[in-house]
Amino acid sequence: MKRNLSIRYRIYPTPAQEAVFRRIAGACRFVYNLALEQRERFSRRDRAIRYVGQANELPALKGEAPWLKEIPAHCLQAALRDLDRAFVNFFEGRTDFPRYRHRGRSESFRFPDPKQFSIDHMSKLDRRTLRALIAPKFGKNRSNFGAIAIRLHRPLHGRLKNLTILRDGNNWYASFSIETRERHTPVHQYRDSAVAIDRGVSTPFMSSDGEAFGQQTEGPRELLRLRRLQQALARKRRRSSNRRKAIKRIAAHKAKIARRRKDSLHKLTNLIAKSHGTIVIEKLNVRGMTASAAGTATQPGRRVVQKAGLNRAILDKGWGEFRRQLVYKAALLGGRVVEVDARHTSQTCSVCRHVDAASRYNQTRFACVACGYAANADANAAQNILQRGLVAIGALVEIADTGGGLPLAACGDLAFGRSKKQEAKGASLKKVAA
Ligand SMILES: [Zn+2]
Known part of the structure; x- marks a missing residue:
């Protein structure tokens, strides 16, 4: 089984190297935006503007913009590939129309060919814990800017596919895309254990065991600091170097909070994927997510009223990342993630199956x-999601229905024919779930 992962390492460019990073990133952005404009303007007439056509125009473009000549050609091609992918995603309904890249927001470039970069394990660098990252322009031959210092905080295994250099906050990182191959699918340590995670109202993540997860990473202290930094920025004169420094400090603060959030999310998904062989979550409409993030869709869904006050877009984004991490971590450990339709789960009693909006006593009860x-509202919903998930995988044959309950057919694709074998297999899981 092939699997793609990406691992990010901190790199420590010299000022000269950083200047080159910015030049390459700027050139890639320029090419990306130009190619996007070309497609926007001419696609209607000539629908066939694709990667190959645009890549073939790169040499001519270099004639008109000679400064592009010093940029590694592979990086420019990679930018065009990104655009092509963005269009494919758009045409297949996964994302919105590709947007222009902006300076400062997307500072990155990619080396798509693994033959072009390497990590020198015989470090020629002074600092002992650092290794040397070698890439075109950086340490490949004498007339360039030297190898990049990289901290390999964890080993780099697998087949390297490409390398992206990117800036996040004020730091630079090298992100390697790698392909791992497993000879056999591992058996999950707790394969008979099933859990459901619900997007809670009172807490970001609520498990069917009644455990609340997702600590706050941006508390009043952090918000206060952000406000102070913003006030300080407002006092700085335009175009002054102090203003530039103040902007840098704000970026550093935001990046720190983002890192914290990412770290706690990784820890959480790791814990869940490790301790349960089957994880049930609600199915989300990705298209609707990006639409509501843009602030356009008034998408009718569950808990719209209750959640109206919350920043839904941010929650949805966090959930998408949560799901992505769960899926790959579960797969690595031999577990599985089951997605179910979560309609009405917040109004359904997980014990007697009675569906009634009045049962929702308040936000949390x-x-x-x-x-x-009576139970925590999110825990009850998570229980319902778990039951639907167990039905979906054939582990639970039927949901006890004592009047007023949701008929199984209403659960969409959850209920369908189950073989004797599945029923037998389900017997053990059912015990666990009970
Ligand atoms: Zn009940």
């Missing part, structure tokens, strides 16, 4: 009007 079962 669920109290069934039929049987009196």
